Amino acid sequence: MKQPKHPAENLAYKKESAWYQMDNGLMSHIFSFNEQYKTFLNMAKTERETSLQVVSMARENGFTPINEIDKIQPGSRVMLNYRNKAVMMAVVGTNPIDQGCSIIGSHSDSPRLDLKPNPLYEKEDLALLKTHYYGGIKKYQWLGIPLALHGVVCLKNGSTISVVVGEESSDPVFTITDLLPHLAEKQMNKKMLEAVTGEGLNIIIGGIPLQHSEEIKNPVKLAILEKLYQQFGMTEEDFISAEFEVVPAWPARDVGLDRSMIGSYGQDDRVCVYTSLRAIMDINVPKHTAVTIFMDKEEIGSSGNTGMAARTFENFMAELVAKILPAYSELALRRCLANSKALSADVNAALDPNYEEVLEKMNACKLGRGVVITKYTGSRGKVHANDAHAEFMGYIRSIFSQNNIPWQTGELGKVDEGGGGTIAYLMAVYGMDVVDCGVPILGMHSPFEVASKLDVYTAYQAYKAFLTN
Numbered sequence: 001m002k003q004p005k006h007p008a009e010n011l012a013y014k015k016e017s018a019w020y021q022m023d024n025g026l027m028s029h030i031f032s033f034n035e036q037y038k039t040f041l042n043m044a045k046t047e048r049e050t051s052l053q054v055v056s057m058a059r060e061n062g063f064t065p066i067n068e069i070d071k072i073q074p075g076s077r078v079m080l081n082y083r084n085k086a087v088m089m090a091v092v093g094t095n096p097i098d099q100g101c102s103i104i105g106s107h108s109d110s111p112r113l114d115l116k117p118n119p120l121y122e123k124e125d126l127a128l129l130k131t132h133y134y135g136g137i138k139k140y141q142w143l144g145i146p147l148a149l150h151g152v153v154c155l156k157n158g159s160t161i162s163v164v165v166g167e168e169s170s171d172p173v174f175t176i177t178d179l180l181p182h183l184a185e186k187q188m189n190k191k192m193l194e195a196v197t198g199e200g201l202n203i204i205i206g207g208i209p210l211q212h213s214e215e216i217k218n219p220v221k222l223a224i225l226e227k228l229y230q231q232f233g234m235t236e237e238d239f240i241s242a243e244f245e246v247v248p249a250w251p252a253r254d255v256g257l258d259r260s261m262i263g264s265y266g267q268d269d270r271v272c273v274y275t276s277l278r279a280i281m282d283i284n285v286p287k288h289t290a291v292t293i294f295m296d297k298e299e300i301g302s303s304g305n306t307g308m309a310a311r312t313f314e315n316f317m318a319e320l321v322a323k324i325l326p327a328y329s330e331l332a333l334r335r336c337l338a339n340s341k342a343l344s345a346d347v348n349a350a351l352d353p354n355y356e357e358v359l360e361k362m363n364a365c366k367l368g369r370g371v372v373i374t375k376y377t378g379s380r381g382k383v384h385a386n387d388a389h390a391e392f393m394g395y396i397r398s399i400f401s402q403n404n405i406p407w408q409t410g411e412l413g414k415v416d417e418g419g420g421g422t423i424a425y426l427m428a429v430y431g432m433d434v435v436d437c438g439v440p441i442l443g444m445h446s447p448f449e450v451a452s453k454l455d456v457y458t459a460y461q462a463y464k465a466f467l468t469n
Contacts, residue, residue: 018454030453037274063079069323071323075092086108086293086306087293089291091280091290106269107295107298108270110265110269111134112135114243114246117240122218131203131246133201140195141447143177145175147166147248151242155234176204265447266449267451302426317337338431345438347451348412352442358414369406370458373409374411376436377420380416385421385425386435393435399465400465439456
């Protein structure tokens with residue numbers, strides 16, 4: 001006979017899969033939402049492509065470049081595209097701007113391989129490209145997989161050309177070869193960190209020499225240069241004024257027989273880009289001005305003029321204040337920023353059953369339990385963490401609970417196991433309250449990251465509720 005429930009059991013914090021809460025109608029909506037998300041992932045494999053997709057979708061939903069408007073008012077929808085790498089959007093609210101905004105910040109860049117400024121060379125009758133990895137990667141994961149080339153090249157004549165090779169089924173792909181196991185005893189006895197060097201990440205790009213070129217030095221390299229000139233009008237010197245990024249050539253795919261997950265390159269952090277973009281596009285006139293920002297360079301410390309450490313975001317907010325108030329006030333800007341509330345929209349590491357020893361289970365997030373609130377990141381003693389205040393944690397928790405949005409908490413690994421950071425501490429510089437909030441991910445920073453479709457959708461719900469609270 002089943003024992004009656006003890007009253008004390010109601011006091012315990014219950015954690016379970018949020019899939020139990022989903023009826024057939026909502027399940028269908030979740031899967032439909034994620035089909036659109038997969039399309040976005042396939043179109044946005046670099047920070048430039050992500051920014052262009054954001055701008056395109058924003059324009060379709062009534063957002064106008066802020067420099068094209070003299071005066072804005074409640075309900076105005078404005079945006080700024082900064083150098084095609086950072087985008088900021090706002091829907092003006094009814095409350096005075098100096099009372100603060102509701103801000104969501106995500107990042108558009110992902111770990112990848114970049115071509116060096118002088119990348120092309122020939123060795124052993126093959127043409128190859130030298131790379132420099134960007135962000136935190138496990139170098140061995142980039143060997144033996146199909147790769148695509150994305151980027152822009154500014155030609156000597158002043159024109160700029162976009163290049164994408166490797167994404168269409170009819171396109172060639174590229175690869176970095178690995179050593180066969182028969183000859184790899186020394187390699188496999190090395191530490192994983194040392195088995196593949198950064199200078200060893202060289203991409204094969206061709207193997208046919210120029211015809212009748214027996215006396216010509218580097219005939220395969222010259223044949224590739226000829227093809228580059230024919231297809232894109234570029235010479236070898238044009239590599240110097242190019243930005244070429246090498247990414248996995250595969251598309252986003254459903255994972256699992258039940259299709260409950262999405263596997264793709266770049267979900268850190270384009271899952272938060274997409275869900276926060278959809279959230280701000282789907283609101284009307286909020287109380288507090290709603291702002292979403294999509295910044296570059298987070299994976300390398302948010303440096304550069306398109307990263308969060310620059311004043312690009314601050315300048316956008318100054319434009320907002322100037323076009324809302326009768327006269328610009330620096331004090332109003334400072335009050336606006338300090339009174340704002342913000343979510344640093346970034347992913348967290350989900351508990352992986354294959355590597356559960358690196359996470360502390362009581363405080364780890366899991367796939368399928370909803371959007372993750374991460375009170376602090378940092379490493380070893382919370383160094384470089386924002387560490388959200390209890391009052392703000394309570395505020396966010398109440399918004400999600402009142403809107404019946406599945407949510408969970410999570411840490412980024414066991415104490416002293418490692419750690420990481422987000423843009424939260426850079427947003428907090430302005431005095432605003434900030435907490436990290438995003439989607440749990442398996443295989444973070446790998447070429448094929450995995451997210452639960454339920455968690456993707458609940459991130460959208462959470463961001464929309466936050467922007468309209």
